[in-house]
Amino acid sequence: xxxxARLRSALAHNGFSAALxxxxxxxxxxxxxxxxxxxxxxxxxxxxxxxxxxxxIQAQEQVSGxxxxxxxxxxxxxxxxxxILVDLGxxxxxxESVNTTYAQFLTWNEKLDTVALKPLGDVVENLRMVKSAEExxxxxxxxxxxxxxxxxxxxxxxxxxxxxxxxxxxxxxxRRQGGHMAFEPIVVSGPNSARPxxxxxxxxxxxxxxxxxxxGAKLDGYCADMTRTVVVGKADxxxxxxxxxxxxxxxxxxxxxxxxxxAESVDAKAREVFDxxxxxxxxxxxxxxxxxxxxxxxxxxxxxxxxxxxxGQVWTVEPGVYLEGWGGCxxxxxxxxxxxxxxxxxxxxxxxxxxxxx
Ligand code: ZN
Ligand code: ZN
Numbered sequence: 001x002x003x004x005a006r007l008r009s010a011l012a013h014n015g016f017s018a019a020l021x022x023x024x025x026x027x028x029x030x031x032x033x034x035x036x037x038x039x040x041x042x043x044x045x046x047x048x049x050x051x052x053x054x055x056x057i058q059a060q061e062q063v064s065g066x067x068x069x070x071x072x073x074x075x076x077x078x079x080x081x082x083x084i085l086v087d088l089g090x091x092x093x094x095x096e097s098v099n100t101t102y103a104q105f106l107t108w109n110e111k112l113d114t115v116a117l118k119p120l121g122d123v124v125e126n127l128r129m130v131k132s133a134e135e136x137x138x139x140x141x142x143x144x145x146x147x148x149x150x151x152x153x154x155x156x157x158x159x160x161x162x163x164x165x166x167x168x169x170x171x172x173x174x175r176r177q178g179g180h181m182a183f184e185p186i187v188v189s190g191p192n193s194a195r196p197x198x199x200x201x202x203x204x205x206x207x208x209x210x211x212x213x214x215x216g217a218k219l220d221g222y223c224a225d226m227t228r229t230v231v232v233g234k235a236d237x238x239x240x241x242x243x244x245x246x247x248x249x250x251x252x253x254x255x256x257x258x259x260x261x262x263a264e265s266v267d268a269k270a271r272e273v274f275d276x277x278x279x280x281x282x283x284x285x286x287x288x289x290x291x292x293x294x295x296x297x298x299x300x301x302x303x304x305x306x307x308x309x310x311x312g313q314v315w316t317v318e319p320g321v322y323l324e325g326w327g328g329c330x331x332x333x334x335x336x337x338x339x340x341x342x343x344x345x346x347x348x349x350x351x352x353x354x355x356x357x358x
Contacts, residue, residue, distance in 0.1 A: 185215035227332035
């Protein structure tokens with residue numbers, strides 16, 4: 001079923017006769033359009049895509065199966081949208097309440113005076129959680145480029161290279177292969193690695209330290225999000241113990257994932273493993289998040305998350321331990337839920353790497 005057909009059925013199911021899809025993320029999901037301004041008005045039988053003259057040609061290339069309208073000055077977006085709503089006979093219009101600013105809402109509420117606005121809540125976001133085979137194939141390609149980047153990086157890691165240089169190498173490698181960065185990467189070493197979302201600095205790598213790299217490529221609009229932690233030189237006993245427990249927490253949580261499992265219980269599994277050696281209090285964030293067009297897509301694997309795992313959902317699984325003044329370690333893979341388990345899209349090794357390799 002196309003995303004448009006899935007949206008129509010969800011709208012009907014939730015009591016909406018028409019909806020305005022307006023956020024770039026949801027417009028891309030629905031149509032493949034990548035410009036900064038595009039609206040889609042969807043009713044049970046019609047759909048009209050609206051953009052402005054900057055994107056007329058691009059819309060003709062990217063949007064198919066939906067009527068395209070474009071406006072230019074002196075006509076305004078509100079006027080063009082009103083015409084569509086009148087043409088389609090829309091009286092009540094669902095709008096993206098989770099992505100609309102209050103100011104935008106006030107404008108629509110005042111100017112779209114032929115319709116009554118009704119909040120869509122997270123109807124579209126919930127649909128986006130379950131990916132089509134085509135979307136999963138795109139995420140997989142981004143994961144493969146991310147793996148290739150890691151392969152490149154582990155050849156460069158040695159004492160004396162800076163965090164910043166590693167980040168630059170990451171970006172050059174991904175951009176050269178035609179990808180984009182899914183988010184600003186994290187490269188942190190030694191005591192800096194105790195900051196889960198620290199930024200790369202000019203600090204030089206030193207012997208015995210952890211280096212945590214959290215990054216992902218984005219190809220065709222879909223993100224990868226991987227973390228690997230390696231050791232510069234030789235790992236001492238404590239370093240090895242922490243690494244192995246993070247890995248055990250990750251493998252144990254992935255092991256229990258399948259359709260029907262509740263998200264919070266997967267997170268609880270990782271905490272249980274950390275508890276074995278008193279590390280649970282050093283795992284301060286959730287175990288994972290949904291992944292797709294956005295790097296932090298809808299859904300959380302975390303305490304209190306009642307989301308039920310369904311085939312086609314894509315999750316990150318990323319336990320970590322952070323000890324202030326000492327360092328931290330995180331390992332993150334991207335997995336697709338199936339009826340009886342998961343498919344791991346991340347291929348990079350999780351063996352403890354001591355770099356440079358002999
Ligand atoms: Zn990450
Ligand atoms: Zn992540």
